[in-house]
Amino acid sequence: MKLPVIPIIPVKANAGTDAGGCASAGCGSAPDALAHLPDEIRRKVQDHPCYSEQAHHYFARMHVAVAPACNIQCNYCNRKFDCANESRPGVVSELLSPDQAVKKVLAVAAAIPQMTVLGIAGPGDPLANPERTFATFRELSERAPDIKLCVSTNGLRLPEFADEIAHHNIDHVTITINCVDPEIGARIYPWIYWNNRRIRGVEAARILIEQQQKGLEMLVAKGILVKVNSVMIPGVNDKHLPEVSKLVKAKGAFLHNVMPLIAEAEHGTYYGVMEQPGPTAAELQSLQDACSGDMAMMRHCRQCRADAVGMLGEDRGAEFSLDKIDKLDTQDIDYASAMARRKVVHEEIIGKLEAQRQWPAAKVGVGGTAITAGRPVLMAVATTGGGVINQHFGHAREFLIYEASDMDVRFIGHRKTDLYCSGGNSCGEEESVLDKTIAALAGCEVVLCAKIGYEPWGALEAAGIQPSGEHAMEPIEDAVAAVWREMLAAGKLATPAAMKKCA
Amino acid sequence: MALIINHLCTCCDACLHVCPNDAIRAEQPYYLIETTLCTECLGEYAEAQCAAICPIEGAILDELGVPLNPPGSLTGIPPHKLAALQRIEMQLQK
Numbered sequence: 370m371k372l373p374v375i376p377i378i379p380v381k382a383n384a385g386t387d388a389g390g391c392a393s394a395g396c397g398s399a400p401d402a403l404a405h406l407p408d409e410i411r412r413k414v415q416d417h418p419c420y421s422e423q424a425h426h427y428f429a430r431m432h433v434a435v436a437p438a439c440n441i442q443c444n445y446c447n448r449k450f451d452c453a454n455e456s457r458p459g460v461v462s463e464l465l466s467p468d469q470a471v472k473k474v475l476a477v478a479a480a481i482p483q484m485t486v487l488g489i490a491g492p493g494d495p496l497a498n499p500e501r502t503f504a505t506f507r508e509l510s511e512r513a514p515d516i517k518l519c520v521s522t523n524g525l526r527l528p529e530f531a532d533e534i535a536h537h538n539i540d541h542v543t544i545t546i547n548c549v550d551p552e553i554g555a556r557i558y559p560w561i562y563w564n565n566r567r568i569r570g571v572e573a574a575r576i577l578i579e580q581q582q583k584g585l586e587m588l589v590a591k592g593i594l595v596k597v598n599s600v601m602i603p604g605v606n607d608k609h610l611p612e613v614s615k616l617v618k619a620k621g622a623f624l625h626n627v628m629p630l631i632a633e634a635e636h637g638t639y640y641g642v643m644e645q646p647g648p649t650a651a652e653l654q655s656l657q658d659a660c661s662g663d664m665a666m667m668r669h670c671r672q673c674r675a676d677a678v679g680m681l682g683e684d685r686g687a688e689f690s691l692d693k694i695d696k697l698d699t700q701d702i703d704y705a706s707a708m709a710r711r712k713v714v715h716e717e718i719i720g721k722l723e724a725q726r727q728w729p730a731a732k733v734g735v736g737g738t739a740i741t742a743g744r745p746v747l748m749a750v751a752t753t754g755g756g757v758i759n760q761h762f763g764h765a766r767e768f769l770i771y772e773a774s775d776m777d778v779r780f781i782g783h784r785k786t787d788l789y790c791s792g793g794n795s796c797g798e799e800e801s802v803l804d805k806t807i808a809a810l811a812g813c814e815v816v817l818c819a820k821i822g823y824e825p826w827g828a829l830e831a832a833g834i835q836p837s838g839e840h841a842m843e844p845i846e847d848a849v850a851a852v853w854r855e856m857l858a859a860g861k862l863a864t865p866a867a868m869k870k871c872a
Numbered sequence: 873m874a875l876i877i878n879h880l881c882t883c884c885d886a887c888l889h890v891c892p893n894d895a896i897r898a899e900q901p902y903y904l905i906e907t908t909l910c911t912e913c914l915g916e917y918a919e920a921q922c923a924a925i926c927p928i929e930g931a932i933l934d935e936l937g938v939p940l941n942p943p944g945s946l947t948g949i950p951p952h953k954l955a956a957l958q959r960i961e962m963q964l965q966k
């Protein structure tokens with residue numbers, strides 16, 4: 370049984386908030402940002418928690434760690450530990466046999482009807498473990514046909530397995546492509562294992578790039594959705610990624626997701642040890658903007674850990690630990706009735722999403738009340754999900770960033786407070802969590818949260834960011850629009866934003 | 873004539889897939905090369921396959937106990953940073 374899909378709502382010329390901003394900026398999350406895609410593809414992705422900003426508040430995905438082996442080395446990865454960059458757990462995470470993985474997925478899907486997507490991403494490369502990966506897919510497509518399957522790969526063996534992927538009816542494939550220039554690749558990948566040899570340097574990168582591109586073309590030719598992930602590494606591939614974006618789009622990838630390099634010395638990676646800096650939030654955003662001219666960008670990606678269970682960003686893994694799964698008998702899971710329950714829940718959510726897609730036009734801007742032009746404002750929101758402002762400022766480890774303007778409220782991306790540092794001399798141990806948070810929110814003028822303490826309030830104000838707890842429990846877009854209108858009415862938006870000193 | 877896997881092995885399975893002689897056993901806490909089966913890939917491949925794919929420096933040794941992938945050879949981390957890396961890894965292992 371297939372998950373019902375939302376009928377495509379045509380983008381009206383005057384659709385205002387629902388369409389305007391995103392279509393022009395291609396933020397890759399609202400349905401209209403996917404407007405360049407054929408209907409068939411849009412239908413596939415708009416209820417997908419990883420691709421639709423709206424959907425990811427309500428639907429969830431999970432990954433299972435069934436694929437330990439890898440066949441390349443990336444400079445942002447230390448194979449002894451969890452990888453912070455790609456959506457995959459490292460070797461210290463719970464490795465599952467295909468059997469265990471199937472049980473876990475069925476148990477989770479029965480308990481959490483919102484779980485609609487199952488991915489295999491690691492901890493190594495799924496296609497370097499073809500038996501384990503495809504055994505898991507085979508079982509699941511038989512037992513749980515209402516779950517979308519996806520796989521992430523470095524692409525080295527993609528051409529070899531393109532047929533098999535098509536055979537398993539895999540919903541989409543993610544390829545991590547960090548470059549299309551072997552000279553740049555040689556600074557990202559120290560070696561690959563290819564044709565029974567360990568190959569290094571430019572030659573290794575050349576082969577990897579060739580295989581990735583060939584794999585991308587083959588999948589597209591077979592009608593399989595391909596998303597491309599890139600890790601932004603300042604000074605290595607940051608200038609190069611717009612070219613990558615252009616090329617992969619021309620070849621038919623439907624989304625390009627640029628993620629910031631996460632390289633702390635304490636991760637023990639090459640980049641970490643060599644003190645390669647990651648991008649600041651502003652650098653990331655400007656690269657995403659540069660790429661978005663060419664194609665839909667995915668901005669709400671939180672680089673979730675691959676073995677996380679539950680709504681994106683929320684880790685419910687402990688509820689389904691290996692010992693609990695092992696005690697389970699597949700026969701005990703009545704998936705047929707679970708599937709019926711799931712269907713009801715999915716339909717409810719889809720109804721809600723559909724309703725949401727209708728109303729934003731009435732909220733801000735273009736509609737009835739004449740709004741004099743005010744400049745766009747970035748606002749940060751603390752939320753645990755569900756599309757409402759419901760998190761205490763001090764508990765937030767990531768913020769959703771929205772841009773409000775006279776056109777609309779548009780989702781820009783996520784900022785994790787523990788991912789960015791201010792980059793200055795103060796960066797280090799003496800830098801407090803609050804300092805880091807304020808640095809991560811650079812460029813935002815408002816932060817919306819459920820509650821906030823006295824001390825952070827003052828610090829935020831001093832940094833030129835206005836905190837507000839007044840909109841607790843309100844839907845995010847409504848609140849952002851309301852605050853923007855207040856600012857406009859107060860005459861705060863006539864002038865350019867004050868230059869903010871970065872903490 | 874056989875290679876040896878030591879305690880640094882992370883049980884990642886990579887060598888298991890590529891050994892032409894099925895000489896590697898998925899023992900715990902780390903994998904084991906069956907001495908009687910391992911040929912060091914001589915006559916089969918130009919490189920010992922397990923050592924050609926293993927991502928962990930120092931995990932695979934020759935008969936004399938010399939690592940086929942010495943520190944720095946796979947990550948490219950220069951010698952003067954290796955001590956720092958070692959400290960970090962010790963901390964991470966805790």
Ligand code: SF4
Nearest residue numbers: 891910912913920922
């Ligand atoms: S050297 Fe060759 S035969 Fe021996 S364990 Fe490694 S891969 Fe197998």
Ligand code: SF4
Nearest residue numbers: 881882884885887926
């Ligand atoms: S490839 Fe290396 S780390 Fe992986 S299982 Fe074999 S010996 Fe262990």
